[in-house]
Amino acid sequence: MSDALARRDERDLRDTMVDGSELHARLAKTWGTGRGLIAALSTVDHKIVARRYLVTAFVFLFLGGLSAAAMRIQLARPENQFIGPDLYNQLFTMHGTTMMFLFAVPVMEAVGIYLVPLMLGTRNIAFPRLNAFSYWVFLFGGLFLWVAFILNIGPDVGWFAYTPLSGPQYSPGKRTDVWAQMITFTEIAALATAVEFIVTILKQRAPGMTLDRIPLFVWAILVTSFVIVFAMPAVMVASTMLILDRLIGTHFFNPSEGGDSLLWQHLFWFFGHPEVYIIFLPAAGMVSSIVVAFARRPALGYLPLVLSLIAVGFLSFGLWVHHMFTTGLPQLGAAFFTANSMLIAIPNGIQIFCWIATLWGGKPVFRTPLLFVLGFFFIFVLGGLSGIMLASVPIDTQVHDTYFVVAHFHYVLIGGAVFPLLGAVYYWFPKITGRMMSERLGRWNFWLAFIGFNLAFFPMHLLGLQGMPRRVYTYQPEMGWGTLNLLATIGSVILLISFVLFLWNVVSSNRRGEIAGDNPWDAGTLEWATSSPPPPQNFDRIPLVTSREPLWAERGPLPVVGGLAVDMRQVVVGTVTEARPILRESSPEPSIWPLFAAIAVGGTFLGSIFTPWAVVWGSIPVAITLIGWFWPSGSPEDEK
Amino acid sequence: MKAHRLAEDLSALPTYGFGTSMTMWWGTLGFCALEGMGFALAIGAYLYLVHVNAQWPLADVPPNHWPGTILTIILLASIWPNLQAERRAREENLPAVRRWLIVMCALGALLVAIRFYEFTQLNVRWDQNAYGSITWIILGLHAAHLLTDLGDTAVLAALMFTRHAKGKRFSDVEDNAFYWYFVVGSWLPLYLLVYWVPRW
Numbered sequence: 001m002s003d004a005l006a007r008r009d010e011r012d013l014r015d016t017m018v019d020g021s022e023l024h025a026r027l028a029k030t031w032g033t034g035r036g037l038i039a040a041l042s043t044v045d046h047k048i049v050a051r052r053y054l055v056t057a058f059v060f061l062f063l064g065g066l067s068a069a070a071m072r073i074q075l076a077r078p079e080n081q082f083i084g085p086d087l088y089n090q091l092f093t094m095h096g097t098t099m100m101f102l103f104a105v106p107v108m109e110a111v112g113i114y115l116v117p118l119m120l121g122t123r124n125i126a127f128p129r130l131n132a133f134s135y136w137v138f139l140f141g142g143l144f145l146w147v148a149f150i151l152n153i154g155p156d157v158g159w160f161a162y163t164p165l166s167g168p169q170y171s172p173g174k175r176t177d178v179w180a181q182m183i184t185f186t187e188i189a190a191l192a193t194a195v196e197f198i199v200t201i202l203k204q205r206a207p208g209m210t211l212d213r214i215p216l217f218v219w220a221i222l223v224t225s226f227v228i229v230f231a232m233p234a235v236m237v238a239s240t241m242l243i244l245d246r247l248i249g250t251h252f253f254n255p256s257e258g259g260d261s262l263l264w265q266h267l268f269w270f271f272g273h274p275e276v277y278i279i280f281l282p283a284a285g286m287v288s289s290i291v292v293a294f295a296r297r298p299a300l301g302y303l304p305l306v307l308s309l310i311a312v313g314f315l316s317f318g319l320w321v322h323h324m325f326t327t328g329l330p331q332l333g334a335a336f337f338t339a340n341s342m343l344i345a346i347p348n349g350i351q352i353f354c355w356i357a358t359l360w361g362g363k364p365v366f367r368t369p370l371l372f373v374l375g376f377f378f379i380f381v382l383g384g385l386s387g388i389m390l391a392s393v394p395i396d397t398q399v400h401d402t403y404f405v406v407a408h409f410h411y412v413l414i415g416g417a418v419f420p421l422l423g424a425v426y427y428w429f430p431k432i433t434g435r436m437m438s439e440r441l442g443r444w445n446f447w448l449a450f451i452g453f454n455l456a457f458f459p460m461h462l463l464g465l466q467g468m469p470r471r472v473y474t475y476q477p478e479m480g481w482g483t484l485n486l487l488a489t490i491g492s493v494i495l496l497i498s499f500v501l502f503l504w505n506v507v508s509s510n511r512r513g514e515i516a517g518d519n520p521w522d523a524g525t526l527e528w529a530t531s532s533p534p535p536p537q538n539f540d541r542i543p544l545v546t547s548r549e550p551l552w553a554e555r556g557p558l559p560v561v562g563g564l565a566v567d568m569r570q571v572v573v574g575t576v577t578e579a580r581p582i583l584r585e586s587s588p589e590p591s592i593w594p595l596f597a598a599i600a601v602g603g604t605f606l607g608s609i610f611t612p613w614a615v616v617w618g619s620i621p622v623a624i625t626l627i628g629w630f631w632p633s634g635s636p637e638d639e640k
Numbered sequence: 641m642k643a644h645r646l647a648e649d650l651s652a653l654p655t656y657g658f659g660t661s662m663t664m665w666w667g668t669l670g671f672c673a674l675e676g677m678g679f680a681l682a683i684g685a686y687l688y689l690v691h692v693n694a695q696w697p698l699a700d701v702p703p704n705h706w707p708g709t710i711l712t713i714i715l716l717a718s719i720w721p722n723l724q725a726e727r728r729a730r731e732e733n734l735p736a737v738r739r740w741l742i743v744m745c746a747l748g749a750l751l752v753a754i755r756f757y758e759f760t761q762l763n764v765r766w767d768q769n770a771y772g773s774i775t776w777i778i779l780g781l782h783a784a785h786l787l788t789d790l791g792d793t794a795v796l797a798a799l800m801f802t803r804h805a806k807g808k809r810f811s812d813v814e815d816n817a818f819y820w821y822f823v824v825g826s827w828l829p830l831y832l833l834v835y836w837v838p839r840w
Contacts, residue, residue, distance in 0.1 A: 250767060258693050
């Protein structure tokens, strides 16, 4: 360092005063996570938190998958004795709850937490401590559920826990309490993350990234976050009412005291249907990223794609009653929800056409990520078609609660979310780890998953039409469902093998994969402008965005802005529409308090299952930890 | 990392601002939106229960509205000192900010006390029937907001008496005041629901 620089006031060193490796090293020190256990538990780096989120969510995917495999073995032949009815009830509840609440939503948020700040050209997510808190809450909520299952108090009332079955009269004991409190608790994580995304996307975009230059994946996360903000409170209100009915004798869902069981269904599905789109929309964003990168051209129909995302977000709130067609609703209501359920196929269809047209007009490179996207087209469209069938009240009435519905939503969810997610892992793995995944294993992974999935779930359509109800632990030989069930079980084993292969590919590529470099796919968005894996500060200088695909527009040196502090954490904050820079706002430094706060909140929730007084006494540690979190430490980030 | 060229210098930008310029303001708005959604759903649940029951309220007498009415008047009156705290914060007038934050703490404590009394005047228990349950949960949801806002304001007031009371802390005071408007505004429909729908 030069003498002139050394003499300068170190507390206000700007990135215009240093350059090259010195700038890089200083920023990495400022934004880095220290060594040791305390530092690891205190980190607020969005990339580290996202990696933890990803690993945890995939662990839950495997747990949910293994519970499905156990059910499939049980159903492989009639009157099988592998699993009894009680464990079977717990297994399908654990499977659904885990997949929806502990895998699908968190994994989509995890990908967003990793990528959104990078795609926007900023250095951390907004409210990074809240982000760390949300991870701990998610982890504790998931552990809570699975430890309860191991202790034989796993919930057994299905993932939507209909009353009166889940009420105090028909489900005594702690099993449903565990479910209700786990739901309320983990949804805190989803809501917190949604607020972080909204603020990051609206306020922390790189200068020049106007609304019409936001990457499609980021648009998808933004719309998803708004859907979360308006949908998730419904399940929190519902699960809170359920736990109150069970623990302190309220009567929200008790018809004999003026309550109503259908109130539960309304509140649950007001959340539950948007939930499907909370899972699907980020996946649509992943598909857009992959299609553009591998078609080697910008998206055809950026505007229709964005408007479709927004339309789906809105329409997702007008569908919930189609889960309740057999409850005896007024016809007019049913007609409205039928119309809406069919209407939502239009924006989804527009997206599919835009993607196909983009590929058609480009020079597609068929690598593994694109294979998964093509698999997504096939499976998701089939799921959409059976969805349109189910939107019709007469058909729905016939196949309600049968395997036809099970087939439909697995086509939509695995096709619509898991296939794009696997493609996304192959696509962004090089950015996260610095190494490529094996292409050969990737192709095996894809074809086994595609064949296994269809073999497992297509027969379920037929089983449903033949009248096989869902959630039965066995069936009699004379029903004639044995062959199709055996076929489904064989398919599920192949699907499981594909996931083992995926896991092997991740683990081995992480160690020995080919070195990726900054931009192995020659993609156009900002996450590929930084090194792989990115340094703690993401970018040495904040990019100045001039185009929708900045790296394609700027083949030479990337234009950047300067003037941010080097020795303290600062991010550029801009205007909502134009992303015109207005502030150099400080970004919080690491803190152990979010972990303590999550422990305090988690302990309160756990205690509340045993006594309502836990809420009163638990509020004391919660308040202490929150004060610890917010009280300034005297760091420059806190004072400037 | 890709090579770059400096195109613009942001050195002159301030490090904090007020209102919509700050991320915290938007974060507060986000939480107002999701909590507001919680209130809206509770209102929906209340009206749903009114709809499915032939008689409403499911009690002999409706709640005594006077404690709630007094609370509503104080809540509405609190907008003025809250506005003062907000404006003085924008001016970065520390002595005035301290004064108005203390006023807001005192008002918050008074409101929490009245809220506790309100629960005793509902003329129905939470475990009596669905009407009691929904009335208690609505009042409880809003009580949680009064309590947490009192906590926030007290901590912030204490902070403004320390060496940290400078710069962006004034922006925090402004955001805290902004959240109070939400606490006041969200109460008004709940007040009508809890005290006047049973009299309708």
